Amino acid sequence: MTSTETPENLNSPDPAATDAPDPAASNGAPVMLALHQTDLGGPEVLRLTELPRPTPGPGEILVAVHAAGLNPTDFKHRAMRIFLPPPPLTLGWDVSGTVVETGFGVTLFRPGDEVFGMLPYPYGAGSHAEYVTGPTRAFVTKPAGIDHVQAAALPLAALTAWQALVDTADLQAGQRVLIHAAAGGVGHLAVQIAKERGAHVTGTASAPKHDFLRGLGADACIDYRAEDFTDTEERYDVVLDTLGGQTATRSVSVLRPGGVLVSLLPGAEDTLAAAEKAQVRAVTLLVEHDQAGMRAVAELVDRGRLRAHVSATFPLAEGARAHAQGETGRTTGKLVITVR
């Protein structure tokens, strides 16, 4: 039981960059272009490929993708087996677009609605394409005040920051938080969310990015290339560790007893022992699709308290270039792939 409309304004892809369509693949059914890979490897494994357009199952919506954010997990899953089965793969978890079709039982959205969200992580990837399906409750209405590029930059990174600082650490007004890699995709949104909670925020970044951090509201900046963040009398209530490894272990020493270390990557082997000794709670978080979190993010955007910094956009046909730029690890804010 579905209802449909036809979206317009598709980008014309560069035919040279497009894999030849496989006539047997579509069998007359609707097709779409996707940034697809049949092997693991460098950015060159990504090919703009014609694939069957997905159809929404029960409880799902089909979204015409306008823009899709790029995250480090895209580069990592492109290159190696992590959570997903081996290729063929279409990556991409962030999406902002227009609902085209609704599956059986969907009551929250209708064709034509503008939505943004994060597809279920890790198994729901596929937004680096002209169309994607996902569960209704991975999405919320796109704030009217931002465009699809802005919206697509938010979901995975903002949900990670929200789930780390609010759901996990329960960050309170007046508390002190240290955010590692504060100029990156997660970090720059985490700074804004922490400030909105009324916290005192310290961020690490290379010196040229400190003005950017202060512009986001950071109270203090540490140049991680010139200073050791543990060389301080400061004791934080919360550390958001985007780096893992020894940064996780070393972060324990700057937390007060009872403080919380939320890591996004595995810590070193001695992290948990160090945390136990220091009476600190140390956890590793994996972001989840989350409609309540997306509503909170959208509400912050509506109130002008949260904004993604998009440092570059790339058309879908140049997705490989976006991956190459992203995996330098130097991105300020976010990179976004534009589709329509």
Ligand SMILES: NC(=O)c1ccc[n+]([C@@H]2O[C@H](COP(=O)([O-])OP(=O)(O)OC[C@H]3O[C@@H](n4cnc5c(N)ncnc54)[C@H](OP(=O)(O)O)[C@@H]3O)[C@@H](O)[C@H]2O)c1
């Ligand atoms: N567990 C999860 O669910 C989850 C969710 C989201 C992200 N992650 C992971 O978290 C990490 C960060 O993600 P992201 O999207 O924020 O990455 P990103 O946007 O690629 O981060 C880039 C930023 O990292 C900074 N940086 C690099 N090395 C640094 C260091 N040693 N100290 C301080 N800053 C440093 C860079 O600043 P400079 O140019 O100044 O060096 C740059 O601005 C990634 O590994 C990602 O896979 C995990």
